[in-house]
Amino acid sequence: MPGDATARRGRRRGELTVAAIARLAGVSPPTVSRVLNGRSGVATETRRRIEELLREHQYQRPPMVVPSSGVEVVFYHVLTHIAVEIMRGAQDVVSGQDLSVGFTDLLASPSTERSWVEQMLARRPVGVIAVHPHFTAQQVAQLAAGGIPLVALDPAGQPEHETPSVGAANWSGAVAATRHLLSLGHRRISVIGGPGVYLHARERLEACRAAMETAGVHMDPRLVRNGQYSFEDGVALGRELLSLPDPPTAVLCGNDLQALGVYEAARQAGLRIPDDLSVVGFDDIDNVNWVGPPLTTVRQPFREMGAAAADLLLTLIAGQTPPQIRVELPTTLVVRGSTAPPRH
Amino acid sequence: MPGDATARRGRRRGELTVAAIARLAGVSPPTVSRVLNGRSGVATETRRRIEELLREHQYQRPPMVVPSSGVEVVFYHVLTHIAVEIMRGAQDVVSGQDLSVGFTDLLASPSTERSWVEQMLARRPVGVIAVHPHFTAQQVAQLAAGGIPLVALDPAGQPEHETPSVGAANWSGAVAATRHLLSLGHRRISVIGGPGVYLHARERLEACRAAMETAGVHMDPRLVRNGQYSFEDGVALGRELLSLPDPPTAVLCGNDLQALGVYEAARQAGLRIPDDLSVVGFDDIDNVNWVGPPLTTVRQPFREMGAAAADLLLTLIAGQTPPQIRVELPTTLVVRGSTAPPRH
Numbered sequence: 001m002p003g004d005a006t007a008r009r010g011r012r013r014g015e016l017t018v019a020a021i022a023r024l025a026g027v028s029p030p031t032v033s034r035v036l037n038g039r040s041g042v043a044t045e046t047r048r049r050i051e052e053l054l055r056e057h058q059y060q061r062p063p064m065v066v067p068s069s070g071v072e073v074v075f076y077h078v079l080t081h082i083a084v085e086i087m088r089g090a091q092d093v094v095s096g097q098d099l100s101v102g103f104t105d106l107l108a109s110p111s112t113e114r115s116w117v118e119q120m121l122a123r124r125p126v127g128v129i130a131v132h133p134h135f136t137a138q139q140v141a142q143l144a145a146g147g148i149p150l151v152a153l154d155p156a157g158q159p160e161h162e163t164p165s166v167g168a169a170n171w172s173g174a175v176a177a178t179r180h181l182l183s184l185g186h187r188r189i190s191v192i193g194g195p196g197v198y199l200h201a202r203e204r205l206e207a208c209r210a211a212m213e214t215a216g217v218h219m220d221p222r223l224v225r226n227g228q229y230s231f232e233d234g235v236a237l238g239r240e241l242l243s244l245p246d247p248p249t250a251v252l253c254g255n256d257l258q259a260l261g262v263y264e265a266a267r268q269a270g271l272r273i274p275d276d277l278s279v280v281g282f283d284d285i286d287n288v289n290w291v292g293p294p295l296t297t298v299r300q301p302f303r304e305m306g307a308a309a310a311d312l313l314l315t316l317i318a319g320q321t322p323p324q325i326r327v328e329l330p331t332t333l334v335v336r337g338s339t340a341p342p343r344h
Numbered sequence: 345m346p347g348d349a350t351a352r353r354g355r356r357r358g359e360l361t362v363a364a365i366a367r368l369a370g371v372s373p374p375t376v377s378r379v380l381n382g383r384s385g386v387a388t389e390t391r392r393r394i395e396e397l398l399r400e401h402q403y404q405r406p407p408m409v410v411p412s413s414g415v416e417v418v419f420y421h422v423l424t425h426i427a428v429e430i431m432r433g434a435q436d437v438v439s440g441q442d443l444s445v446g447f448t449d450l451l452a453s454p455s456t457e458r459s460w461v462e463q464m465l466a467r468r469p470v471g472v473i474a475v476h477p478h479f480t481a482q483q484v485a486q487l488a489a490g491g492i493p494l495v496a497l498d499p500a501g502q503p504e505h506e507t508p509s510v511g512a513a514n515w516s517g518a519v520a521a522t523r524h525l526l527s528l529g530h531r532r533i534s535v536i537g538g539p540g541v542y543l544h545a546r547e548r549l550e551a552c553r554a555a556m557e558t559a560g561v562h563m564d565p566r567l568v569r570n571g572q573y574s575f576e577d578g579v580a581l582g583r584e585l586l587s588l589p590d591p592p593t594a595v596l597c598g599n600d601l602q603a604l605g606v607y608e609a610a611r612q613a614g615l616r617i618p619d620d621l622s623v624v625g626f627d628d629i630d631n632v633n634w635v636g637p638p639l640t641t642v643r644q645p646f647r648e649m650g651a652a653a654a655d656l657l658l659t660l661i662a663g664q665t666p667p668q669i670r671v672e673l674p675t676t677l678v679v680r681g682s683t684a685p686p687r688h
Binding site: 069088095098099104109119123124125286290 | 413414416417424425427428429431432435436439442443444445446447448449452453463466467468469575601604605607608611612630631633634635636
């Protein structure tokens, strides 16, 4: 098992003990332990001072103090299919080492008093894969001070500092989807993007624009919308677009849920897919095989992304530097029944 | 943390050590350890003899030998939505104790050499929740000998011996669904059941029959089918039923995926739901809100079932006897847009 003493012996470790840090901070050693273990009962100012000292002196827990038996995958607002695929990928990699794959859903978490970082410090996994949460440099440092390596999977923002991360080729996936519609003859193409706070949402929108403009097709700003990655926003924005005087003949969606929402908007408007409207999704969640017609979409390889994140994590746990800090896996356009040439 | 020394001290423990068991079995102590830890390299006959001795003498690992930090949820052929809801429920219960919830998907598991019980013995969670796997009395004994409590969630067959289990009220859910269709005026009602190896599939089918017959409506055997819990079987069986000379006006499905398959069969036959055909599912997975029209279905409370299983497990981990060995949670009929009175 790479997660415990063996691996940690290989890591550079600070010189100072908990007692020494406590002296520097002017507190008792148990107070430092409380901060290290993510427990409450330490004043904010004191906590901050202790965290700074731990970071400054690169404090590392001595080996074998706290046993652990798994890596933890922390989710924030992720579809169930995606969550399970990511955990399957992590399982593929770590189960050979008899490590478990732990599941934490922040939205479902009943303990609101503690941040997810504090929960991790209390539970002490050998490493953490964080899917989508925003996290601050301070939180990363807090985990690092606790000796818990972190890998980000498709983070909402650019990862802070040197946090290794895994993502998928959003740009080329969106280009492939756009070119597919262009090659079918579509010119009035709508784009429904995800929330602007997500870097990958911006990347996909700009990729659609680039693919259209390099093909000599103008992207009509009246056909561009942004919304949550939800079925409901797909329905609402789909209705808006389909009730325009000159509606689109095709819609590129930011994710599959939005696309299923556009299906519903089309159904309500009496339009048939793909005869009257082409729809393309993004993600390839299992749901899109169970709708009529099956959805054309851009596949993100979530299982492989989970495996790649676990690989990076095992490297960090072993005290080694990963060969690259950012891993990006390819996306694939999967053409099914929801796209066809426009009627006119 | 209840999983370790504290809890185990409270449990009745066998008198014999590994060395004593080894003497009785006529093998070396490391051979007994190999069996306890789920490792290979022990002849089948020897393994069986050792397992019998461990069981007979109620062998329990001494406390603090192997640390662990989580409960493990083992899935076999479960939809992603259901898996995540069950883990959320388990998280609700155990995260307050700083235990993690581990994820093991047997179908996705890359290690085919070892059984899931052997994987658990090697990884040593503080307890296991098994969702759907068939398991034998011998496997249960093997886990028990390793000191790992087990709770079954909605098992495929009747749980063996005293394994505590959690399920949902299949019978009353199926009765409610059938009565809903009867009250709308349906008389030609099809039932698509799950695989006959699942006890709950038989229970639901018999409940539909009972509800119809007590209402004085004959269940036409030509309208009854059995299939896998899959979209594909829903499409295939839906096509068969809709092409009968006297087709049904409503279909009760064994799960939601089959119901989505019937949607597709209806679409291909040019029938509209609910105008031309009423459809009812079972489970209430998130997908059924994202189809047009939203599906009327029987809700199984998967999150609550996961929480109930975790509650039972914590009781066992604490060395106590649960107040009841079988917990059954209520199901609820959720009426949405896929059911309406028949045309004629």
